Amino acid sequence: MTSRTILITGANGFTGGHACDRFAEAGWEVIALLSPRSTGIAPRGSTHAVSCDLTDADAVLRLLKRLEPAAILHLAGRNSVDYSWREPASTLSGNLLSTVNLLEGSRVIGSSRLLVVGTLLRSSTGELSDAAHPYGFSKTLQVEAAKAWHRWYGISAMIAEPSNLIGPGGNAGLCGKIARWAVAAEESGGDLQPFKLSSLEESRDFLDVRDAVAGYEIVLNEGKPGETYALESGTFRTLGDVRKTFDEASLTALPWLVGNAPQPASPPSRDTSAIRALGWKPVRSFRESIEDALEDERARRLRERGGSAFD
Incomplete structure (x- = not known):
């Protein structure tokens, strides 16, 4: 261009x-x-x-x-x-x-x-x-x-x-909702209503939003008009994996409520060869995305209280 x-x-x-x-x-x-x-x-x-x-x-x-x-x-x-x-x-x-x-x-x-x-x-x-x-x-x-x-x-x-985008910045999806709830739980010492998960078996592919927008730039620069470019991390994680990662990254013990909903059929993995052929690949780990989402939420709540990261 x-x-x-x-x-x-x-x-x-x-x-x-x-x-x-x-x-x-x-x-x-x-x-x-x-x-x-x-x-x-x-x-x-x-x-x-x-x-x-x-x-x-x-x-x-x-x-x-x-x-x-x-x-x-x-x-x-x-x-x-x-x-x-x-x-x-x-x-x-x-x-x-x-x-x-x-x-x-x-x-x-x-x-x-x-x-x-x-x-x-x-x-x-x-x-x-x-x-x-x-x-x-x-x-x-x-x-x-x-x-x-x-x-x-x-x-x-x-x-x-x-696929399901995650990371810092106030995501409205599942991991964004959990991040906001988890930081509220940290501030209350875990004294908060449990977060309800339908089960621990349902699986999804989660992709860091920063990896996604890097892919969007590549497509706008080099993509073929008329084509569809699927972007995924390539790893399906269960809700049990999600809970475990938040438990490990949180500053307090998190209260959960886990249902026993029947496990839905896993969605198919999509063919990401078109975007990968242009040189794209995800570089951020799931753990990094969750930790960054938590840090971003902690900083946001601190700003709302009129504090600073140096208090």
Whole structure:
């Protein structure tokens, strides 16, 4: 690329903050795109911030014509399963229309490489499966839209499908929830309601968010338009492994409540050969991700109390 300007949507989110840092460190001019409803400031690493309603096609087109970014990293969207059950139309609008408007804007300006970060629900054979909730349905359509615009119009759109992202920065997923609860337990000396795990056998692949955004940069630089790039650590960990790691990294004994839910079928490992062929591989261990998430949460709670790391 001759220009090194990147527009990052969802810049104030968990992944967005790390992405702004990563691309800035790599020499990109980073423009953080925030929701008009956002009250936050531009994340560290961004050159400046812009505001736009991504479901407004005209506003998106005006923005892209003005900025003419060389690349777009699309992270924004409705990312809550619970919310999607209550507000399915809003979820679909937030995830699908925002993607279509960015694809259309890229088609008009004719220069942006666009990476859509999403996921497809797959069966144990790797085939597309029925969505279990409105959120999953919206993300599947988001990915399919990116493929369609490439196929129909030759848009330089690519898809990244990461596994469960973890690490510092306020992740809303399971490990982020446990990190916040564990630090609260540390502050109370373990006198806290137990954290409930459905079982100890369920397994998932966890990937550090910083490894993921390193992969996103590689795809935007070197990826093939129309392709899907799966990113995984390559190691499935049980909820028992998760509990053990938090127990070892915590500063106090943690109270747990473990259910006996039947073990679900393990999700299939996805083929990561496409991203690995570009030179990507995860470098952070699961233990490092958990320790960093705990340290980040401890520092955040200290700042909220008006203290400092040197108190």
